[in-house]
Amino acid sequence: MRLASFQTGNHRSYGVVDGTMLREADKAFRVRYPDLRAAITAGKLDELAASTSGATHAIDGVRLLPPIPNPDKVLCVGVNYRPHIEEMGRKVPDYPVVFVRFPGSQTGHGQELIRPALSEQFDYEGELAFVIGKRARHVTKADALNYVAGYCCFMDGSVRDWQNHTPQFTAGKNFATSGSMGPWLVTSDEIPDPSVLTLTTRLNGEIMQEGRVADLVFDIPRLIEYCTSFAELLPGDVIATGTPGGVGAARTPPRWLKAGDQVEVDIPGVGLLANPVADE
Helix, strand or coil: CCCEEEEECCCEEEEECCCCEEEEHHHHHHHCCCCCCHHHHHCCHHHHHHCCCCCCEEEEHHCCCCCCCCCCCEHHHHHHHEHHHHHHHCCCCCCEEEEEECCCEEEECEEEEEECCCCEEEEEHHHHHHHHEEEEECCCCCHHHHHHEEEEEEEEEEEEHCCCCCCCCHHCCCCCCEEEEEEEEEEEHHHCCHHHHEEEEEEEEEEEEEEEHHHECCCCCHHHHHHHCCCCCCCEEEEEEECCCCCCCHHHCCCCCCCCHHHHHHHEEEEEEEEEECCC
C-alpha cells in the first residue's frame, strides 16, 4: 500500500495512492486521525485502506507533502556507504553518525528545493528513508524490522560550506526546504527485506549516484537498535539511512545544484522522488 499526504488549496489530507489517483481517507476517519502520523500511531493503516470513500484526486492535480509532514523526529545517518566515506576522506565510523533534520527543512515530491542565497555549495544526497510504526525503545536487531511502518525516498540536500563550519552537521542540513521526502510511503509488508533495494540519483537525467542498500555499513536493523538505545522513537519518526558515493562535493570540479536543475531519487519498488531547484 502506498500512502500519501497532500494539499489542495487550504485543505490538507492524506489517503491511498492507486495508480495515478489518490483516494482520500473519508471524513469520519480523518476526524479520528487527522493526519497520517495519527493513523500510524493508532495502528490503523489496515482500517485506512478500507476507509477511502472520500474524494478521489489525480496525483498530478494535488500538491504532495512529505508523507509524514509533522514527525516528532527526523534522524539522518551520515557516511554510511563505503564509497561515500572514501570520497569524503573519512574513516569508517565505529558507530552510526547520526544528525538531526528539522521537519521544516523538507518539502514534498514535485516541489522546489531552495538553494539558499548564502551559499553556492548546495549538494544532492539521494537516500532511502524509513518511518517508525510504533513506539520503540531498546529494540534488538532481530526484532527491529517489526517497528517499521514503511519506506520512502529522501533527498538530503546539503549546504556544504555551512555543513563544514564545525564538526556538527546541523547548520548545513537544515536550511528551509533544502531537502525532500516522498513521493509516498510504501508500507513495510510490500518490502519485507529492504536490503534488496537499489538507489539511483539523477541530476538533469544524468546518473550521479548508484547504490545498494545491502552495502550500508550500518543496516536498518542496526540503525534501529542504535537509535532506540539513546532515544524513544515514536510512530511517524523518520530515519534516513545515508547516501552512496557520487555526491557533487566529491567531483572535479564540484557539481553544485543551481536554479533550473532537476534532482531525482529513484528506488524501484519504493518510488521516484523528483524536485526542481530554485534560488532563494
